[in-house]
Amino acid sequence: MKIEYHIEGGDFSAGGSASSGVKKTLKQFNISPLLLRRIAIxxxxxxxxxxxxxxxxxxxxxxxxxxxxxxxxxxxxGIEDIEKAMEEGFSTATEEVRQMGFGAGMGLPNIKKNSDEMTLTSTPGMGTRLELKVNI
Structure with missing residues (x-):
């Protein structure tokens, strides 16, 4: 089953809707709560x-x-230095984003921790590609 979500940059009010939609779909497959939590995070x-x-x-x-x-x-x-971006606590988030409670520099480390495989590639000035796999 394939699902696709479009995410708008800067739309914090809709942020989390894609991951919530996936979680809701996965609940129908009787996936263990622990595994579901890892995927959702x-x-x-x-x-x-x-x-x-x-x-x-x-x-x-x-x-x-x-x-x-x-x-x-x-x-x-894009991400200038992927190795640096993977360090816990490192963030390039703006002050405005930080004031909303985001940008603590834990996103990428949390993705890696909760995935079985993760690949991150980026071209500065163009964008980023994140691939992750969680085994069931």
């Missing part, structure tokens, strides 16, 4: 990264019997 963090940092993005979710495979492609400023 990873997808929420990925979605909010698009909202906080990019102009727009697409989250493509492929639910397979053995795993959940997700690709998040965004159009935005």
């Amino acid at each position: 990873a997808l929420y963090e990925a979605e909010m990264n698009v909202v906080a940092h990019a102009y727009r993005g697409i989250m493509s979710v492929d639910i397979q019997p053995s795993c959940i495979y997700v690709v998040v492609d965004d159009e935005g400023p």
Whole structure:
């Protein structure tokens, strides 16, 4: 089963709707609550990264019997230093985003922690691609 969500950068009021939609769908498959929580955390963090940092993005979710495979492609400023961005606490979020309670620099580390596989690629000035897999 494949699902696609469009995410608008800067739309914090809609932030979390894609990850909530996936969670709601996955509940129908009787996935364990612990696994469901891991997936929800990873997808929420990925979605909010698009909202906080990019102009727009697409989250493509492929639910397979053995795993959940997700690709998040965004159009935005990209990530200059992926290794640095993966460090807990590092953030390029604006002050405005931080005042809303986001941009603590835990998004990418939380995605990695809650995924079985994660690949992050980025082209500065163009955008970022995040691929993650969670085994069922």
